[in-house]
Amino acid sequence: MHKVTLEVKGEVQMVKLSEKLREGGIAHKLWVEQPENTPTCIATKPYPKAEVAAFFKKLKLCK
Numbered sequence: 001m002h003k004v005t006l007e008v009k010g011e012v013q014m015v016k017l018s019e020k021l022r023e024g025g026i027a028h029k030l031w032v033e034q035p036e037n038t039p040t041c042i043a044t045k046p047y048p049k050a051e052v053a054a055f056f057k058k059l060k061l062c063k
Contacts, residue, residue: 006059014039021055 008014018030021044031041044052 005062006056007062008059011039014042017055018042024055026052026055 008017014030018028018039021028021042026044026047028042028044030039031043032038033040
């Protein structure tokens with residue numbers, strides 16, 4: 001298994017990705033910083049790449 005950090009363009013894209021993951025049955029956690037109430041990160045449980053690649057294919061590696 002590999003850990004990968006991908007980049008989104010902002011909060012809206014992160015929340016939409018979280019919704020798509022939920023609809024697709026992918027177990028994940030959307031971290032929201034408090035007290036700012038700002039989404040900062042999404043983490044998925046370990047999955048084979050083939051199962052989750054479609055959800056992340058438009059995202060680029062974070063530099």
